Amino acid sequence: MTPPPTAHCAPATRRVLLRRAAALGLGATLLAPPLRSFAEAADDFIRGPAVPDQPLERLSPRVAMVYAKDGFPTPENRGMMANVVFVITSAGVVVLDSGASVQIGEMAIRRLRTLTDRPVVAVVNSHYHGDHFLGNDAFVQAFGAGLPIHAHPITREKIQGTAGSMWRSMIEQWTHGASAGTRVVPPNRELNHGSVLRFGDTTLKFHHFGRTHTEADLCVEVVEDRVVYVADLAMNGRIANMDDGSYVGTLKAFDLLERDVPGALWVPGHGKASRSLLAEQRDFFSGIYRNCEAAVKAGEDEAQARRRVLADPRVASQASRTQGWDSNIGKYISLAYLEAEKEAF
Numbered sequence: 132m133t134p135p136p137t138a139h140c141a142p143a144t145r146r147v148l149l150r151r152a153a154a155l156g157l158g159a160t161l162l163a164p165p166l167r168s169f170a171e172a173a174d175d176f177i178r179g180p181a182v183p184d185q186p187l188e189r190l191s192p193r194v195a196m197v198y199a200k201d202g203f204p205t206p207e208n209r210g211m212m213a214n215v216v217f218v219i220t221s222a223g224v225v226v227l228d229s230g231a232s233v234q235i236g237e238m239a240i241r242r243l244r245t246l247t248d249r250p251v252v253a254v255v256n257s258h259y260h261g262d263h264f265l266g267n268d269a270f271v272q273a274f275g276a277g278l279p280i281h282a283h284p285i286t287r288e289k290i291q292g293t294a295g296s297m298w299r300s301m302i303e304q305w306t307h308g309a310s311a312g313t314r315v316v317p318p319n320r321e322l323n324h325g326s327v328l329r330f331g332d333t334t335l336k337f338h339h340f341g342r343t344h345t346e347a348d349l350c351v352e353v354v355e356d357r358v359v360y361v362a363d364l365a366m367n368g369r370i371a372n373m374d375d376g377s378y379v380g381t382l383k384a385f386d387l388l389e390r391d392v393p394g395a396l397w398v399p400g401h402g403k404a405s406r407s408l409l410a411e412q413r414d415f416f417s418g419i420y421r422n423c424e425a426a427v428k429a430g431e432d433e434a435q436a437r438r439r440v441l442a443d444p445r446v447a448s449q450a451s452r453t454q455g456w457d458s459n460i461g462k463y464i465s466l467a468y469l470e471a472e473k474e475a476f
């Protein structure tokens with residue numbers, strides 16, 4: 132069946148055409164006045180507003196971050212929910228995670244300019260969740276389409292595939308369109324466990340531990356400063372999305388990180404950096420996972436596991452200081468219980 136002619140031009144397409152016409156300066160000459168104002172309105176609608184400047188924190192001689200105080204995207208915070216980390220080297224700036232939208236990336240660049248005039252020479256995306264890569268768009272616009280964007284091969288593949296567009300639309304929905312106008316710019320370089328990159332006076336060493344927060348997370352060690360960006364392996368004051376993750380894998384990764392980089396400053400993707408971050412997160416994750424493991428061994432169901440977990444002081448003590456607790460703790464325990472069942476099988 133042939134659709135009627137108007138059906139070919141979906142509203143989104145029409146908006147894009149009007150926007151292009153406006154951008155080419157055709158609005159004034161070719162479009163009638165009512166259409167021109169519609170085109171202008173459409174342009175506003177397509178691109179979300181700028182994100183206000185967020186606080187900068189200096190973490191070490193080379194490392195600084197734009198700090199996100201919120202843990203989840205809302206219309207009010209316009210998607211500002213993840214830290215954007217700068218490693219300032221003598222050969223330029225390396226950005227570790229670029230934020231959840233083009234507007235957040237642009238804000239991060241404005242903040243960076245208060246620290247240094249050096250160009251951004253590389254971006255690293257720690258994993259394929261949208262709050263860590265959707266700001267890439269701003270960096271390629273400012274520093275060129277050839278800007279190296281590094282990630283684990285699976286992260287690159289996922290962002291090139293459905294995860295890229297899925298996360299873009301989810302962030303747009305959660306922020307009520309504040310992130311609109313963001314393009315998915317996937318990584319163009321691949322790194323793996325043990326990869327080392329040198330930028331002038333600075334060495335970056337990459338760690339990958341199999342499935343942790345996802346199957347593809349990279350941690351970035353700034354060797355000379357003994358700082359490790361652990362991204363979403365550990366969070367501070369916020370509950371993690373473990374849909375793609377593993378408790379067992381994450382707990383193992385903490386041990387290996389502490390063995391390989393003892394005494395490091397651990398920088399999370401969400402929350403404040405600290406030297407005790409991994410130890411605290413280990414306590415919390417152990418409180419969840421080890422109780423589920425014990426419940427599975429004792430033949431208890433998920434409801435019983437849940438009671439064990441919530442009664443554990445390592446877990447209970449986190450409730451009041453953790454964003455997203457009530458809406459996520461149930462699912463969190465379910466995932467741990469499922470993993471413990473699978474491990475016991």
Ligand SMILES: [Zn+2]
Nearest residue numbers: 213262363400
């Ligand atoms: Zn995240």
